[in-house]
Amino acid sequence: DSGVTQTPKHLITATGQRVTLRCSPRSGDLSVYWYQQSLDQGLQFLIHYYNGEERAKGNILERFSAQQFPDLHSELNLSSLELGDSALYFCASSVEGGINEKLFFGSGTQLSVL
């Protein structure tokens, strides 16, 4: 158990809909990262938050947004969903978010857009 909690584990929705994925980092970790893993793809970096502030952005679509709340949990909002958004979404956390820190991953949210 990594200590990172992601909910829900599975999500099935229709095109055009909006969903929210939730992540609770390990106790004491200030940084939260979101990654997307599509079929046969690696982990695509989406966004990194540190102590409530956005720190780095990857190839995150404009239809996607994220935030980190004062209690350090994070939410990833996906809107106007398309079939291609079907993927496994991982959240990870680390203590400070430094470049030489290892990440602790949750078990992911499997999103299916039908």
Place this chain on the structure above:
Amino acid sequence: DQQVKQNSPSLSVQEGRISILNCDYTNSMFDYFLWYKKYPAEGPTFLISISSIKDKNEDGRFTVFLNKSAKHLSLHIVPSQPGDSAVYFCAASGTGGFKTIFGAGTRLFVKA
């Protein structure tokens, strides 16, 4: 633009033999490299890392080698065990960005 590449989608090895997983990167700003292991229905877990100031790091059966001039790193597992069967991700991070970039992963099968 794939900055971290794992060109072998899968690798099959006999139990007790050596497993060698390879990774190439293109961004010379990367200076910290990590390997993660992922079992089905679980998130990736950290395995081993190496800083760019080193060319080798060892932890039990796992050794990571870094060749900076070739922008290449490899993970050696000796001896391989059936429990090592998993997907292995190579990852890199560096100055100028607070993000860790992952490769596509290599699925390792260790046959008993």
